[in-house]
Amino acid sequence: MKFAHMADCHIGSWRDPKLKDISTEAFIRAVDKCTHEKVDFILIAGDLFNTSLPRIDNLKAVVSKFRELKENNIPVYIIPGSHDYSPSGRTMLDVLEEAGLFVNVVKGEVVNEKLRLKFTVDVKTGAKITGILGKRGGLEKGYYESLETGHLEKEKGYKIFMFHSGIDELKPKDMANIISQPISLLPKGFDYYAGGHVHIVEDRQIEGYGLIAYPGPLFPNSFSELEKLERGGFYIVEDGKAKWEPIQVYNTHKIVLDCTNKSAEQVLEELNNSVKGREFINTIILIRLYGTLASGKPTDIDFRELFSVLQDKGAYFVMKNTNALNTKEFEEIKVDMKSVEDVEERLIREHLGQIKAGIEDETHAVKELMNILLQERPEGMTKPDYEKKIKEEASRILEIDIS
Amino acid sequence: MIKGQVISGEFGKILVRQKENANLELGELLVADAGGSKILMQVFDLLYGSQISQQNLELIAGYSLEDDTDFEFMDPKLRNYMLANVKSIAVIKNGKAAVSKQMPAFFSPIMEVTKEDLSFLTKPKNPLFIGNLRSGSKEMDVPIFLEGKEVMSHHILVAGTTGRGKSVLISNILWSAAKEDYCGILVLDPHDEYYGRNNFRLKDHPNREKIAYYTPSNAPPGARSLKINLELLRPQHFEGVVDFSDAQRQALHLYYKEYGEKWIEAIILEKKLSIENAFRQESIVVVKRRLLYLLDLDFSNNALSCNGVFDLKAGESTVADIARELENGKIVIVDTSNFSGAVELLIGSLITTEVFNKYRHYKMNGKLDGKPVISVVLEEAPRVLGKEVLEAGHNIFSTIAREGRKFKVGLVAITQLPSLIPRQILANMNTKIILGIEMKPERQAIIESASQDLSDDDRNIASLDKGEALVTSNFAKFALPVKIPLFDEFARKDLKPDAAVRKGFGGVKLG
Numbered sequence: 001m002k003f004a005h006m007a008d009c010h011i012g013s014w015r016d017p018k019l020k021d022i023s024t025e026a027f028i029r030a031v032d033k034c035t036h037e038k039v040d041f042i043l044i045a046g047d048l049f050n051t052s053l054p055r056i057d058n059l060k061a062v063v064s065k066f067r068e069l070k071e072n073n074i075p076v077y078i079i080p081g082s083h084d085y086s087p088s089g090r091t092m093l094d095v096l097e098e099a100g101l102f103v104n105v106v107k108g109e110v111v112n113e114k115l116r117l118k119f120t121v122d123v124k125t126g127a128k129i130t131g132i133l134g135k136r137g138g139l140e141k142g143y144y145e146s147l148e149t150g151h152l153e154k155e156k157g158y159k160i161f162m163f164h165s166g167i168d169e170l171k172p173k174d175m176a177n178i179i180s181q182p183i184s185l186l187p188k189g190f191d192y193y194a195g196g197h198v199h200i201v202e203d204r205q206i207e208g209y210g211l212i213a214y215p216g217p218l219f220p221n222s223f224s225e226l227e228k229l230e231r232g233g234f235y236i237v238e239d240g241k242a243k244w245e246p247i248q249v250y251n252t253h254k255i256v257l258d259c260t261n262k263s264a265e266q267v268l269e270e271l272n273n274s275v276k277g278r279e280f281i282n283t284i285i286l287i288r289l290y291g292t293l294a295s296g297k298p299t300d301i302d303f304r305e306l307f308s309v310l311q312d313k314g315a316y317f318v319m320k321n322t323n324a325l326n327t328k329e330f331e332e333i334k335v336d337m338k339s340v341e342d343v344e345e346r347l348i349r350e351h352l353g354q355i356k357a358g359i360e361d362e363t364h365a366v367k368e369l370m371n372i373l374l375q376e377r378p379e380g381m382t383k384p385d386y387e388k389k390i391k392e393e394a395s396r397i398l399e400i401d402i403s
Numbered sequence: 404m405i406k407g408q409v410i411s412g413e414f415g416k417i418l419v420r421q422k423e424n425a426n427l428e429l430g431e432l433l434v435a436d437a438g439g440s441k442i443l444m445q446v447f448d449l450l451y452g453s454q455i456s457q458q459n460l461e462l463i464a465g466y467s468l469e470d471d472t473d474f475e476f477m478d479p480k481l482r483n484y485m486l487a488n489v490k491s492i493a494v495i496k497n498g499k500a501a502v503s504k505q506m507p508a509f510f511s512p513i514m515e516v517t518k519e520d521l522s523f524l525t526k527p528k529n530p531l532f533i534g535n536l537r538s539g540s541k542e543m544d545v546p547i548f549l550e551g552k553e554v555m556s557h558h559i560l561v562a563g564t565t566g567r568g569k570s571v572l573i574s575n576i577l578w579s580a581a582k583e584d585y586c587g588i589l590v591l592d593p594h595d596e597y598y599g600r601n602n603f604r605l606k607d608h609p610n611r612e613k614i615a616y617y618t619p620s621n622a623p624p625g626a627r628s629l630k631i632n633l634e635l636l637r638p639q640h641f642e643g644v645v646d647f648s649d650a651q652r653q654a655l656h657l658y659y660k661e662y663g664e665k666w667i668e669a670i671i672l673e674k675k676l677s678i679e680n681a682f683r684q685e686s687i688v689v690v691k692r693r694l695l696y697l698l699d700l701d702f703s704n705n706a707l708s709c710n711g712v713f714d715l716k717a718g719e720s721t722v723a724d725i726a727r728e729l730e731n732g733k734i735v736i737v738d739t740s741n742f743s744g745a746v747e748l749l750i751g752s753l754i755t756t757e758v759f760n761k762y763r764h765y766k767m768n769g770k771l772d773g774k775p776v777i778s779v780v781l782e783e784a785p786r787v788l789g790k791e792v793l794e795a796g797h798n799i800f801s802t803i804a805r806e807g808r809k810f811k812v813g814l815v816a817i818t819q820l821p822s823l824i825p826r827q828i829l830a831n832m833n834t835k836i837i838l839g840i841e842m843k844p845e846r847q848a849i850i851e852s853a854s855q856d857l858s859d860d861d862r863n864i865a866s867l868d869k870g871e872a873l874v875t876s877n878f879a880k881f882a883l884p885v886k887i888p889l890f891d892e893f894a895r896k897d898l899k900p901d902a903a904v905r906k907g908f909g910g911v912k913l914g
Contacts, residue, residue, distance in 0.1 A: 085910050107912035115908050133910045143908060145625065168627050168724060169717055176723035184622040204716065345770070363773040364584075379907020 001125045001158065004034045005242070006234040007045035007196030008217040010083065012058045018317050023050075024061050026219035026232055026247045031065045033245055035072055037236055040125045042074060044102070045196030045215075046081025046134045046164030052091035054084075059092065066101035076102035077120060081164040081196055082134040087376055105162060106133045114148040119155065127158045134164025134197050137374055138179035141165070149187040161190040164197045170212065172200060183209065192237060199225055201233065203242045213242050219249060223321050226252055227286055250316050251283040259325055260291035264300035267293070271306055281314035290324035298322045344370070368397050406433055407487065407513040414491070414506055415859070417444065419513050420452065421485040428539025430863050430873075430884050432516040433489060435507035440496035441520060442507050443881070446539070447859040448488035455482055489513070490859060492881035499523050500880045521545050523880075529586075531555070532579035532893075533836065533874055534572070534885035540868065542886040552585045553878050554834045555776040556808045560784075560824075561817045562849055563838025568870045569817055570596060572836060573780060574890045576815075577605055577734050581613045582897070587729030588815075589758070590780040591751045595740040598626075604890075605734065609897055615728045617721075618738035619712050629737065630718030631750065633698070633709070634664035640756060643787050643798025644748040645697060651690050654682050667694060668715075671702050697745060712742070712750070726757045732775045748787060755779050755812075756799045762810040776811045779803070784816035785823035793825060804828045822848035834876035839867035855882040 009030075011023045034042055049058075069076055080093055097104050108117040108130075119128040130152065132143050144165075152159075166180030175198065183206065186193065193212040199221065203213035217225065219232040233246040255274055259267050267289065289298070307318050348366045372393045377386040406425040412418040421427050431446045453460060466472040476482055491503040500523040507513070516538055524536065524545055531551030536543045563569050573590075574597060580586055590597055598616045599606050600623055605614050616626040638655035641647060647655065655666070661676055662669035670691050676682075695702060699711030709715055728735050737754075739747035758777050765771040779800070786792065787800040803812050805828070814832075821829060822844050829852035840846050846864050850857045853875040857864070860882070864873060874883040 080910055087909055089909075104912065106910060107914075108908075109913055110908065115911065117911075135910070143911070146908075149624070168720070169630055171720040171724075173632075173719040173723065176720035176727070182622065182625060182627040184624050184626050184628065349770075379909050 001127060002037070002039050002236065002238040003125075003127070004030075004037070004039045004042045004234055004236050005045065005192075005194045005213060005215055006030055006042065006218060007164070007194070007215050008047045008081070008199060008221075009044065010047055010050045010217060010219075010221050011062055012054045013050040013221050016317070021058070021061075022249055023217075023219045023221075024058050025249050027062060028065055029247050029249065030218055030234055030245075031069060033247075034074065034236075035069070039074060039236060041122050041127070042069065042076045043129070043160065043162060043194045044076060044078040045131070045162045045194045046079050047083045047196060048078060048081070049084040049092060052084050052086035052093070054092055063096065063099075063101065066096065070101060073124075075122060075124075077105050077122070077129050077162070078102050079104065079106050079131045079162045079164055079196075080133040082136045085133050085135055087135075105129045105131050111148065113146065115143055115146050116148045117152060119159070125158070127160055128155060129160045129162065131160075131162025131194070132164075135376075137376075138165065138181065139376060141181050141185070144181060144185035147185075147187065152187040153189045159190040160192045160194055161187060162194045162196075164195070166198045167195070167212070169206075170200075170202060170204065170214070171198065175200070183212075191240065192242075199229070201229070201244055203235065203244075211237075211240065211242060213237075215244065218247055223286060223319055226284065226319075227254055227288065251280075253280055253283050253285050253315075255285065255287045257287070257289050258291045259289050259293055261294045262291075263294050264296045264302075267301050268303075268306065272309065275306075275310060275313065279313050280310060283315050285310055285315050285318040287318065287320040288324075289320070289322050292326040292328055295328065297327045298325045365397050369394060372397065404515045405512050406431075406515050409435065409507050409509060409511045409513060410486075412488070412506075415856075417489050417491065417506060419446075419487045419489050421487055423480045423484070427485065427487045428541075429866050430537070431539035431541075432536075432884070433513045434495075434516050434520050435511045435513050437494070437505060437507055437511075440494050442491045442503060442505065443493040443495055443500070443516065443520070444489040444491045444507075444513070445881075445884070446487045446489050447863055450486045450488070451483070452486040453483045488859075492855075495520060495523060502880065516543075518543065518545055527551070529583060530579070531583075532575060533883070534575070534872060534887040537871060537884040537886040540871070542888075547874070547883055547885050549834065549874075549876060550878050551580065551583065552776050554876065555586050555588075555778040555815075556811050556813045557833035557877065558804060558807070558813045558831060559778075559815045560821065560829065560832040560835045560849075561815065561838070562819070562821045562835065562840060562845065563867075563872075564819055564840055564842075566869065567838035567840075567867070568872070568887050569838060570594075571870065571890050572838070572872070572887045573597070573815070573817070574604060575887060575893055577780075578608060578890070578894045578897075581605065581608045581610050581734050584732045584775065586776040586778055587732050588734045588778045588780060589725070589729055589751075589754060590734065590736045591739050591747055591782065592736050593739050593742075593744075593747055593782050595738045598736045598738065603894070605736065607894075607898070609899065613733050615725070615733050615735045616738070617725070617735070619741055627721075627724075629712050629721070629750075630714045631712055631721050631753065632718040633667055633700075633713050633715055635719070635722050635753065636667060636698075636713070636749075637756075638666075639799075640749060640752045642752075642796060643792055643800065644752050645693070645745055646795065647690070647693075648686075650682060650686050651693075654686055654690050657681060667698070668707055670694060671700065671707050672705070697743075697749070699746075712746070722754055722757050725754050726761055729758055729777050730761070730774060744783075744786060751779070751781065752799050755803065759799060759803060759807070759810065759812050762812050766810050771811060774811060776813060778813045778815055780815040780817070782817050784814075784818045785820055788816060788825075788828055789823045790825050791823075793828075801828065804831050819845070821845055824848075826852060834874065834878065837864055837867070837873045837875065839869070839871065840864060853882070854879075857882060 009027050014020050105120040117130045119130050121128055134140055166178050168180045168182045188208050191210050195214040198214050199217050200214050201216040205211055215234045217232045220226040220229045230252045231246050231248050233244050235242040310318050348363055352362050407419040407421045410418050410420045427446050433444045434441045463474050466474045493500040494503045526548045527550040529551040530548035533547045536545040536547055597605050617629040619629045622628045638659050658670050659666040698713045701708045725735050807813050854877045855875045870887045872885050
C-alpha cells in the first residue's frame with residue numbers, strides 16, 4: 001500500500017498578485033508527483049482551500065487536477081479544516097464531493113448522544129479511513145469528547161485516522177500558544193494518523209497510537225513560515241514508513257540584519273552589500289530587520305532601490321519584515337507582539353476606561369466578552385435562543401441590563 | 404442556652420463555672436453579652452471544681468469504692484461542678500467582629516454560640532472554602548470562607564499527622580477553587596489521588612474544563628501525557644532538588660554557558676569545554692552518571708535515548724502550556740506517583756520557575772493586576788523548605804516562600820513535620836491549617852509562628868480529631884475551629900443532573 005498525505009494546501013491564501021497562484025501551483029506539482037509515484041490514494045487532512053468558498057480562478061485549476069486523479073483511478077479522501085469548513089454548510093467541498101472528485105470521510109451516526117464514526121473503505125487497498133474535521137477556535141474538541149472510541153479501536157485491518165487539530169504533546173515551543181488538545185482524545189490503535197492544521201513537518205511513532213504525522217503546508221502561508229520551512233511538502237507513506245516529499249515552487253533566500261545603532265543609510269548599505277555579486281533566479285527574498293536604529297524611523301529606510309536591484313538579479317518576489325525594528329524616538333511605546341493574545345492585551349489596555357459601566361475589572365470583562373462573542377451557535381439551538389444567551393452573558397459581564 | 408457563668412480570672416484566662424449538664428468541650432465557642440456587643444469566647448482548658456475539701460472528696464470516693472456505700476450529697480449540683488478556662492477571641496458589634504480588648508462582667512451568663520451570633524462570618528469576594536465552623540466537636544452550619552486571593556498569595560501551611568484529613572482538605576480546597584476564577588493551582592500529586600482516575604474527584608467537577616491533568620502513563624481521554632523536553636532544563640532547576648557538590652554544580656553551569664539548550668546532551672556525550680582542565684574528568688563522569696539515572700536516560704553506541712518523562716523530541720511546549728493554563732485560572736494536576744522524589748521536585752522546580760519568572764515579568768510591565776493568583780501545592784514541604792536543604796542554598800520554592808506574595812505566587816506547603824521548616828519561612832506562611840498533631844515539638848513550631856496567639860491552645864490542637872482543624876490566618880479575626888467535610892458529601896452538592904442538551908455534530912455526515 002502506498003498513499004500520499006497532504007494537508008493545509010490553503011489554496012487562495014496569498015493575496016499579492018505575484019503570489020496568489022502559488023499555492024495552486026504547489027498543489028498541481030504535488031498531484032503530479034503522486035501520479036508519477038503511482039500512489040493508491042491521497043489523503044488531504046483539512047484546509048484544501050483557504051476559505052469555504054474559494055475564488056473561481058483557483059478552483060478551476062484544482063478541479064482539473066482532481067479530474068485527472070479520478071481518471072487515473074487515484075481516489076482522494078479529505079476532511080474539512082478550520083478554513084474551508086462552514087458551519088452554515090455553504091462550502092465548496094460539498095460541491096466537489098457531489099461531483100465525485102473526492103470523498104469526505106467525516107461521517108457517522110449519533111448513538112446515545114455519542115458520535116460513532118463510520119469507516120470509508122478504499123476499494124483498491126482495503127484501507128479503512130475515518131476522521132474528524134477541524135473547526136475554528138479548536139471547537140472540534142467537543143466532537144472528540146463525545147467520540148465513541150471502542151468500536152474504532154476494535155476494528156481490524158489497516159486503519160487511518162484523519163484529523164485537523166493541534167496535539168499538545170507534539171507542539172513545538174514556538175507554537176505553545178496555539179489551541180490544541182491532548183493526544184488522549186484521539187482513538188487508539190490506528191496504523192496512521194494523518195494530521196493537519198499545525199504547519200510543522202513532523203512524524204512520530206507514539207506508544208499506543210501509531211505513526212502520527214503532520215506534513216506541513218504544501219506552500220508556506222506567511223513570511224515567518226517561509227522563513228522557517230522555506231518550502232512546503234507532503235508525505236508519501238509506503239509499507240508503514242513516511243517519506244516527506246518537498247515541493248519547491250521557488251527558492252528562498254533569507255537576509256537577517258541586526259540594525260542596532262545603525263542609521264537608515266547604513267542599513268541600506270549593508271543590505272546592498274549582502275546581495276552584491278549574487279544571482280537570485282526564481283527566488284523569493286525574505287528580509288528581516290531587527291534592533292533599535294541609531295536615529296530615524298524604520299520608514300526612513302528606502303527599500304525601493306534595493307527591491308529593484310534584487311528584481312534585476314532575477315528575484316521573483318521580495319518581502320520585508322520590520323516588526324522587531326525599533327526606533328529610539330519611540331522606544332518607550334515598543335510592543336512585544338509575540339502572539340494574538342499579546343496584541344489583544346495591548347489593545348485592551350490602550351482602551352481601558354472608555355466604558356461607563358463601572359466595571360471593576362475591565363480587562364477581565366473585555367476578555368470574557370470576547371470569549372462569549374467567539375462562541376458559535378450550537379447546533380440545535382435556535383437563533384433567538386442563541387441571541388438571548390449571548391445577551392444574558394454580556395449583561396452579566398458588563399453588569400448592565402441589555403436583554 | 405446558658406452554658407455557665409463567669410466567676411473569676413484575668414484577660415485571656417477567664418474562669419467559667421459550667422452549668423450542670425452543659426457539657427463544655429475543649430475548643431467550644433461561647434458568647435457573653437457586654438452592653439451593646441457580644442464577646443465571643445473559646446474554651447481552652449477544663450477542670451473540676453468543688454465546695455468540698457480535697458480530703459473529704461477522697462473520703463467520699465473511698466466510701467463508694469471500698470464499702471460500696473451510696474453516699475448522697477446535699478445539693479450535689481451546687482457542691483461539685485466543672486470549671487472551664489476560656490479566652491475571649493473577638494467582640495461582635497453591629498454584625499462585625501473586632502479583636503477583643505474587654506472581658507465580660509462578673510457573673511455574666513455564658514451562652515452557647517448561635518448561627519446568628521456568627522453572621523459576621525460572610526462569604527468574601529474571592530471565596531476559598533476551608534470547612535464548617537466547629538464548636539468543640541460540634542459542626543455548625545456556618546461555612547468558613549477565607550479571602551482566597553490574599554490567602555493563596557501569602558502561602559498556606561497545612562500541618563497534620565497522617566490520616567487526619569490533609570488529602571480531604573486539599574481536595575475540598577481544589578474543588579472550591581475550581582468554581583472561581585481568581586486563582587490557578589499547580590498540584591504535584593505524588594499519590595495520584597486528586598484527579599480521580601477511578602473514583603469521584605476533581606475530574607468530575609462541573610467546571611471540568613478548569614481541570615488539567617498530566618500523567619506519564621496511560622492518560623485517560625482528555626488528559627495529557629507528561630513529556631518534558633530535555634532542552635527545557637536549566638542548571639538552576641536542580642538547585643535544592645539534587646545534592647550536587649560545588650564542583651559538580653559549577654560544571655552544570657559551565658556546560659550550560661557553553662552549550663546552551665544542548666548542555667545535558669553535551670555532558671552525557673562528554674563534550675569538551677573550551678576552558679581546558681576546568682574540572683577533573685571524574686567529576687564530569689559522576690555528573691553524567693547522576694544525570695543519566697535521575698533523568699532516566701540511556702547512552703549506548705554514542706547515542707542518547709530517553710525512557711522516562713524527559714524526552715529529546717516531545718514535550719517542547721509542556722511547561723509553557725502548564726504555565727498558560729495556570730495563568731488562565733486552571734487547576735493543573737501533575738501525577739508524579741511514578742517518579743522518585745527528586746524527579747518530582749525537579750519537574751515542580753521547572754514549572755514553578757517558569758511561572759514565577761513570568762509573573763515577575765508581568766509585575767515589571769504593570770500587567771500583574773489582571774492575573775489570577777498562582778499557588779503551588781507541595782507535599783512533604785520540608786524536602787525543599789527544610790532547614791538542612793536551605794543550608795545548602797536557596798531554591799525556587801524558598802524564593803517563593805520569601806517573596807512570592809509580591810508577585811502573586813504562593814505555596815500550599817503540606818507537612819507532618821513543621822518543625823523542620825525554618826521559623827522565618829513558617830512566619831511567612833500567613834495562613835496555617837492545623838490538623839491533629841500528636842508530637843509536642845511540631846505543635847510548638849506552629850504555635851510559635853501562628854498569626855493569632857495560640858499559646859493556650861496546645862491541648863486544643865493535641866485533641867483535634869480526624870477532620871477537625873484550627874485555622875490561624877492573618878486574614879481571619881481569630882483562630883477558626885473548623886470541621887472539614889468529607890469530600891464526597893461536600894462536592895456532590897455541586898453536581899447537577901446533565902441538562903438534556905442535544906449535542907450537534909455539524910460537518911459530520913450523519914446517517
